[in-house]
Amino acid sequence: xxxxxxxxxxxxxxxxxxxxxxxxxxxxxxxxxxxxxxxxxxxxxxxxxxxxxxxxxxxxxxxxxxxxxxxxxxxxxxxxxxxxxxxxxxxxxxxxxxxxxxxxxxxxxxxxxxxxxxxxxxxxxxxxxxxxxxxxxxxxxxxxxxxxxxxxxxxxxxxxxxxxxxxxxxxxxxxxxxxxxxxxxxxxxxxxxxxxxxxxxxxxxxxxxxxxxxxxxxxxxxxxxxxxxxxxxxxxxxxxxxx
Amino acid sequence: xxxxxxxxxxxxxxxxxxxxxxxxxxxxxxxxxxxxxxxxxxxxxxxxxxxxxxxxxxxxxxxxxxxxxxxxxxxxxxxxxxxxxxxxxxxxxxxxxxxxxxxxxxxxxxxxxxxxxxxxxxxxxxxxxxxxxxxxxxxxxxxxxxxxxxxxxxxxxxxxxxxxxxxxxxxxxxxxxxxxxxxxxxxxxxxxxxxxxxxxxxxxxxxxxxxxxxxx
Numbered sequence: 386x387x388x389x390x391x392x393x394x395x396x397x398x399x400x401x402x403x404x405x406x407x408x409x410x411x412x413x414x415x416x417x418x419x420x421x422x423x424x425x426x427x428x429x430x431x432x433x434x435x436x437x438x439x440x441x442x443x444x445x446x447x448x449x450x451x452x453x454x455x456x457x458x459x460x461x462x463x464x465x466x467x468x469x470x471x472x473x474x475x476x477x478x479x480x481x482x483x484x485x486x487x488x489x490x491x492x493x494x495x496x497x498x499x500x501x502x503x504x505x506x507x508x509x510x511x512x513x514x515x516x517x518x519x520x521x522x523x524x525x526x527x528x529x530x531x532x533x534x535x536x537x538x539x540x541x542x543x544x545x546x547x548x549x550x551x552x553x554x555x556x557x558x559x560x561x562x563x564x565x566x567x568x569x570x571x572x573x574x575x576x577x578x579x580x581x582x583x584x585x586x587x588x589x590x591x592x593x594x595x596x597x598x599x600x601x602x603x604x605x606x607x608x609x610x611x612x613x614x615x616x617x618x619x620x621x622x623x624x625x626x627x628x
Numbered sequence: 629x630x631x632x633x634x635x636x637x638x639x640x641x642x643x644x645x646x647x648x649x650x651x652x653x654x655x656x657x658x659x660x661x662x663x664x665x666x667x668x669x670x671x672x673x674x675x676x677x678x679x680x681x682x683x684x685x686x687x688x689x690x691x692x693x694x695x696x697x698x699x700x701x702x703x704x705x706x707x708x709x710x711x712x713x714x715x716x717x718x719x720x721x722x723x724x725x726x727x728x729x730x731x732x733x734x735x736x737x738x739x740x741x742x743x744x745x746x747x748x749x750x751x752x753x754x755x756x757x758x759x760x761x762x763x764x765x766x767x768x769x770x771x772x773x774x775x776x777x778x779x780x781x782x783x784x785x786x787x788x789x790x791x792x793x794x795x796x797x798x799x800x801x802x803x804x805x806x807x808x809x810x811x812x813x814x815x816x817x818x819x820x821x822x823x824x825x826x827x828x829x830x831x832x833x834x835x836x837x838x839x840x841x842x843x844x
Contacts, residue, residue, distance in 0.1 A: 462751045469749075470749050472745075474742060477746075479765065480764045480768075489761075490750035490751060493760065494756075
């Protein structure tokens with residue numbers, strides 16, 4: 386496989402007595418779009434959160450764009466300039482306008498000038514199609530719009546990898562579409578993306594690789610073909626129950 | 629015995645001025661202490677959190693009057709000479725800091741954990757997250773109870789009359805000793821306290837309403 390940008394090797398993680406990841410291994414190539422699917426409790430969100438250091442893991446290796454996540458002296462802030470994450474619950478900053486939300490990190494973490502920051506903010510806001518909402522506060526936006534702002538906020542850090550943690554799960558069906566369209570356009574632009582998702586049709590459409598997690602391990606992986614022709618009974622059952 | 633005259637009124641008003649000054653000093657001193665305690669209370673180090681919690685528990689469990697006796701009579705007994713104003717300011721600040729520290733720590737912790745996470749995922753330092761994301765949100769929560777507590781502080785400054793500091797209550801007592809018109813004099817004293825506290829209470833109510841609307 387060409388340039389691996391995210392690699393997990395035999396990653397184990399437990400919360401107290403409960404092991405959530407039991408030897409997870411997979412690679413993501415530069416520019417690849419990878420969907421992680423699986424039942425809740427299969428460890429897919431935890432695996433994603435380990436990739437940008439939100440969760441510590443007990444053993445194994447995770448390498449992300451030259452960073453070694455197992456290294457305790459790792460500069461997490463440097464890593465997070467490269468790896469953006471969007472959450473299910475948007476987590477916008479309610480006291481800031483849309484522009485304020487987007488500009489905060491480039492201004493503080495990247496120390497860009499106000500002009501550069503504004504230019505960048507308008508660019509990413511245009512990419513998610515919300516230029517007209519720039520002065521609104523999060524509470525004045527629909528869930529779908531808030532999630533698109535959250536995506537823009539992450540993009541403004543100009544990451545090399547984007548993580549999406551069930552970003553449409555909290556949205557009504559008609560609002561899901563607008564968010565999925567933004568993500569799909571992003572996928573087309575060559576951004577490396579890892580999505581934890583329940584949207585099977587979407588996963589089939591955009592993913593170069595699909596990873597099916599089951600009971601804390603990668604149970605099956607391959608191209609989006611595996612969603613049509615699952616190789617294991619567990620994936621057959623999962624796909625069947627998610628149509 | 630003389631009857632109540634303008635000079636007496638002037639004396640009481642001077643006392644009222646000292647009550648205002650003490651309230652301001654206590655709020656400033658207690659505010660600085662409270663800010664330190666609130667930050668210590670959300671520290672990642674358990675030891676620092678425990679020290680803050682211990683201080684707050686101890687001070688909240690002791691009457692203000694006893695704290696004032698300790699600073700005014702107790703410290704000189706240990707060899708620290710202390711003026712009534714300094715003793716009053718110090719004692720009140722010690723007391724106020726414990727309460728403001730607790731109010732503010734609670735307000736900081738009331739901001740959802742996910743806001744910290746979102747900030748840290750954008751490569752911000754803990755201090756940047758605190759200053760730019762957590763504090764602006766917690767100020768909305770903290771302001772009404774803070775102003776409400778300052779009303780209590782204004783009234784509680786009357787206790788420093790017990791350490792021979794001449795503020796509003798003490799000046800009323802002194803005037804009463806020479807005029808012996810307690811109903812008149814304490815009514816004036818009460819009205820002056822009310823004139824200080826009422827605007828603050830109203831302000832607190834207004835803020836509460838304003839934040840209730842904007843925090844929908």
